[in-house]
Amino acid sequence: MNLSSPKFAFAALAILTTSSFLAAEDHGGGKSALELFEATGWVGWLLLAVSMLGTFLSLQNFNTITREKLAPPQVIEELETLINDENYDQAIELAEQDGTFISKLVAAGLRFRHAGYEEAIGVLEQKSAEESFGLAVQISYMSLLGNMAPLLGLLGTVTGMITSFQKIERLAAPKPKDLASGVYESLVNTTMGLFLAIVFLTIFFFLKNRTTKLSLSLTLQAVDMLKGLAGKHAH
Secondary structure: OOOOOHHHHHHHHHHHHHHHHHHHHHHOOOOOHHHHHHOOHHHHHHHHHHHHHHHHHHHHHHHHOOHHHHOOHHHHHHHHHHHHOOOHHHHHHHHHHHOOHHHHHHHHHHHOHHHOHHHHHHHHHHHHHHHHHHHHHHHHHHHHHHHHHHHHHHHHHHHHHHHHHHHHHHOOOOOHHHHHHHHHHHHHHHHHHHHHHHHHHHHHHHHHHHHHHHHHHHHHHHHHHOHHHHHOOOO
């Protein structure tokens, strides 16, 4: 377990931020965090579900979108050995068994080696675009959750206002205390929605940049692994 990895950094940041918020609430002598959450109503449970799903996806993406997972060093070494020895069929078989990002690129290029080097590299680059799109789709759900959270917060704001107006209509002379539950529902939902949006959109752009850099780097590495085909003639 690598304690210096980005996922642990984000997890620690989230824990510290949440702990500071809870401490500030308790120290201020107002409602506890649990009481504030209970005031959010059913929208709060939706925001909690978004929070849990976003956290799971964040940890999963930080764990899977790494150079070690997309291009295992041991597999690369074995592929380079097979390619240098011109054991192309064995290299394709190994790449298909591995199924990682760079293995798929190498396998795609080697299958078209008889068509010439340029054709092989062209197919490799097409496969790279396909696999990069797959990674982009994988992290896009972080953006979806980040944009959904403030909308749910806005929904909670509206439901809170409806609650307050219902009490105004029901009570002849409502006091501020009577309207407090609706106000809490509005403000806490808005706060939760904005907080989740900030966190998940930040993580999304971090992952987006990482994905772009890794995709480009691994594509260039795959092209370099097949450079030996350049001087060979098509059979």
